[in-house]
Amino acid sequence: xxxxxxxxxxxxxxxxxxxxxxxxxxxxxxxxxxxxxxxxxxxxxxxxxxxxxxxxxxxxxxxxxxxxxxxxxxxxxxxxxxxxxxxxxxxxxxxxxxxxxxxxxxxxxxxxxxxxxxxxxxxxxxxxxxxxxxxxxxxxxxxxxxxxxxxxxxxxxxxxxxxxxxxxxxxxxxxxxxxxxxxxxxxxxxxxxxxxxxxxxxxxxxxxxxxxxxxxxxxxxxxxxxxxxxxxxxxxxxxxxxxxxxxxxxxxxxxxxxxxxxxxxxxxxxxxx
Amino acid sequence: xxxxxxxxxxxxxxxxxxxxxxxxxxxxxxxxxxxxxxxxxxxxxxxxxxxxxxxxxxxxxxxxxxxxxxxxxxxxxxxxxxxxxxxxxxxxxxxxxxxxxxxxxxxxxxxxxxxxxxxxxxxxxxxxxxxxxxxxxxxxxxxxxxxxxxxxxxxxxxxxxxxxxxxxxxxxxxxxxxxxxxxxxxxxxxxxxxxxxxxxxxxxxxxxxxxxxxxxxxxxxxxxxxxxxxxxxxxxxxxxxxxxxxxxxxxxxxxxxxxxxxxxxxxxxxxxxxxxxxxxxxxxxxxxxxxxxxxxxxxxxxxxxxxxxxxxxxxxxxxxxxxxxxxxxxxxxxxxxxxxxxxxxxxxxxxxxxxxxxxxxxxxxxxxxxxxxxxxxxxxxxxxxxxxxxxxxxxxxx
Numbered sequence: 240x241x242x243x244x245x246x247x248x249x250x251x252x253x254x255x256x257x258x259x260x261x262x263x264x265x266x267x268x269x270x271x272x273x274x275x276x277x278x279x280x281x282x283x284x285x286x287x288x289x290x291x292x293x294x295x296x297x298x299x300x301x302x303x304x305x306x307x308x309x310x311x312x313x314x315x316x317x318x319x320x321x322x323x324x325x326x327x328x329x330x331x332x333x334x335x336x337x338x339x340x341x342x343x344x345x346x347x348x349x350x351x352x353x354x355x356x357x358x359x360x361x362x363x364x365x366x367x368x369x370x371x372x373x374x375x376x377x378x379x380x381x382x383x384x385x386x387x388x389x390x391x392x393x394x395x396x397x398x399x400x401x402x403x404x405x406x407x408x409x410x411x412x413x414x415x416x417x418x419x420x421x422x423x424x425x426x427x428x429x430x431x432x433x434x435x436x437x438x439x440x441x442x443x444x445x446x447x448x449x450x451x452x453x454x455x456x457x458x459x460x461x462x463x464x465x466x467x468x469x470x471x472x473x474x475x476x477x478x479x480x481x482x483x484x485x486x487x488x489x490x491x492x493x494x495x496x497x498x499x500x501x502x503x504x505x506x507x508x509x510x511x512x
Numbered sequence: 513x514x515x516x517x518x519x520x521x522x523x524x525x526x527x528x529x530x531x532x533x534x535x536x537x538x539x540x541x542x543x544x545x546x547x548x549x550x551x552x553x554x555x556x557x558x559x560x561x562x563x564x565x566x567x568x569x570x571x572x573x574x575x576x577x578x579x580x581x582x583x584x585x586x587x588x589x590x591x592x593x594x595x596x597x598x599x600x601x602x603x604x605x606x607x608x609x610x611x612x613x614x615x616x617x618x619x620x621x622x623x624x625x626x627x628x629x630x631x632x633x634x635x636x637x638x639x640x641x642x643x644x645x646x647x648x649x650x651x652x653x654x655x656x657x658x659x660x661x662x663x664x665x666x667x668x669x670x671x672x673x674x675x676x677x678x679x680x681x682x683x684x685x686x687x688x689x690x691x692x693x694x695x696x697x698x699x700x701x702x703x704x705x706x707x708x709x710x711x712x713x714x715x716x717x718x719x720x721x722x723x724x725x726x727x728x729x730x731x732x733x734x735x736x737x738x739x740x741x742x743x744x745x746x747x748x749x750x751x752x753x754x755x756x757x758x759x760x761x762x763x764x765x766x767x768x769x770x771x772x773x774x775x776x777x778x779x780x781x782x783x784x785x786x787x788x789x790x791x792x793x794x795x796x797x798x799x800x801x802x803x804x805x806x807x808x809x810x811x812x813x814x815x816x817x818x819x820x821x822x823x824x825x826x827x828x829x830x831x832x833x834x835x836x837x838x839x840x841x842x843x844x845x846x847x848x849x850x851x852x853x854x855x856x857x858x859x860x861x862x863x864x865x866x867x868x869x870x871x872x873x874x875x876x877x878x879x880x881x882x883x884x885x886x887x888x889x890x891x892x893x894x895x896x897x898x899x900x901x902x903x904x905x906x907x908x909x910x
Contacts, residue, residue: 318763342765342766345762345764346765351763353759353760357757357759358757359749359752359753359756359757359760360756361752361755362749362752362753366749369749370746370749370750370753370764371764376764377770378770382745383745426760430765
């Protein structure tokens with residue numbers, strides 16, 4: 240942890256390979272994401288109500304909470320899809336996420352996996368990863384882009400990581416539900432993000448697939464900060480080190496899974512009073 | 513240079529290049545020869561009227577490519593591409609008007625319609641159109657610039673789908689009303705016509721017509737290769753990705769605005785090129801080119817041929833316009849019904865257009881081959897039941 244923090248302190252200093260740093264990203268205080276006093280309301284309904292949350296560099300955090308607690312809205316705010324009415328959202332010390340567009344936020348190093356697997360169905364698994372790759376994203380750069388051997392290897396490497404080498408040249412639209420989820424996680428890996436936001440990764444997965452996904456996500460923590468939103472408590476228990484419980488747009492409890500599970504307020508919210 | 517040649521060669525497999533070469537040879541060498549070098553009475557003689565007609569179809573083919581790029585590949589349905597086509601045509605028409613010189617009805621240096629409106633001098637926006645190269649660049653730049661500005665605001669506001677289609681209709685309709693006005697300065701509802709010559713060659717001469725036909729054909733081939741290069745590049749894959757999952761594209765770090773704007777502007781530029789080649793061949797351009805129905809027809813060409821294939825778009829443009837030529841001569845009242853019926857039929861039964869038929873036939877052939885192989889093996893009742901269920905589910909085209 241301390242080593243990672245050191246690396247990030249000076250932007251001009253040499254960076255370890257495969258550790259991209261978004262432009263101007265400064266996580267020198269060990270915190271990569273600051274969400275402070277954020278309020279979002281839709282037609283008077285407060286989806287987020289003065290929410291404050293910090294995510295550490297390299298941390299794996301699970302967000303749980305009943306339906307309508309504001310979990311997905313929080314991800315929308317972080318990725319620029321929804322603008323907060325009030326509050327600050329900073330990526331590192333300097334990047335104000337409330338002012339950047341979705342694509343700029345992605346370039347800065349935040350990757351997002353949607354609740355429903357969202358891949359490019361007409362493209363092969365390989366092409367999906369190629370498009371997600373962390374290279375120039377401007378029009379001219381993509382018009383004349385040619386894959387280098389190293390880039391091909393990187394793509395094949397990620398295909399192996401997510402367990403899809405045999406599906407390399409199949410259109411992603413033909414993959415199974417679980418395979419699409421993994422492909423999408425693979426696309427996030429290609430982006431080499433500093434912070435991964437994963438929305439319900441195991442929804443609709445079989446037991447086996449769920450276990451594999453848990454392994455995959457656990458292996459990502461440390462190298463990336465990961466925020467997982469999930470309903471499946473077994474799954475959360477398997478991967479979580481720290482859990483945050485949201486309720487009605489604010490934080491209800493935070494701590495280890497055990498602490499949270501034994502918290503009377505959490506029990507109240509989940510089981511109903 | 514070497515790299516570029518390699519890049520071009522990689523656009524197609526050898527078989528594709530051979531097919532393209534044969535088509536070019538037949539269209540750009542064979543057909544003019546059959547027109548010019550054969551006795552008029554012979555059955556294989558190509559009549560003179562067919563040359564500019566086919567040249568016109570080539571221009572429509574370029575428009576269809578432009579439509580396919582933005583609709584088939586990027587998923588943005590424009591129902592206003594006629595305005596870009598017409599603007600290209602008007603730019604060329606203005607040059608042709610200036611080329612008439614003092615041979616107009618009124619023997620004036622000004623175009624006839626200006627004399628008729630009692631204008632004393634050339635409006636400022638006609639300056640420069642005496643020069644062919646100026647007019648030719650305007651034919652490309654004006655549609656591209658209009659598309660860029662319009663697209664910028666529309667895409668920035670994230671207007672999508674049917675809403676975008678509707679405002680493109682409004683765009684072309686507004687432009688048509690503007691050009692209908694005499695005071696706008698483009699000849700009102702008569703438009704620009706009575707052209708005499710282009711670059712010193714008389715437009716009435718059969719040889720000029722053949723030359724324009726050849727240039728249109730060459731432009732079609734080049735436009736096709738350019739589009740093929742775009743859709744085959746990583747940028748092309750981003751365009752298709754925008755069509756299929758725009759939010760994923762955004763969260764992958766691409767700004768869809770710039771990509772849509774690129775495809776949209778290139779598409780408008782191609783339409784301008786087509787319009788500029790079209791006008792000297794038909795001898796007139798007027799605001800009816802901007803009718804909403806014209807733009808809708810362009811979408812139908814692509815739907816009939818097959819979206820997202822480029823080849824299908826060109827095929828659709830040629831076939832639908834061929835049918836239109838036949839019908840409007842033989843049975844004019846019926847044409848719009850035929851066109852509408854065609855669109856409904858294609859939408860219901862051929863979602864992938866005519867090129868989709870080939871695909872389906874290929875799938876059927878595979879199925880038949882599998883069945884042949886299956887017959888070699890002992891049949892179990894379940895097996896034959898499954899096979900007949902499969903073949904019942906697949907529509908037959910025999």
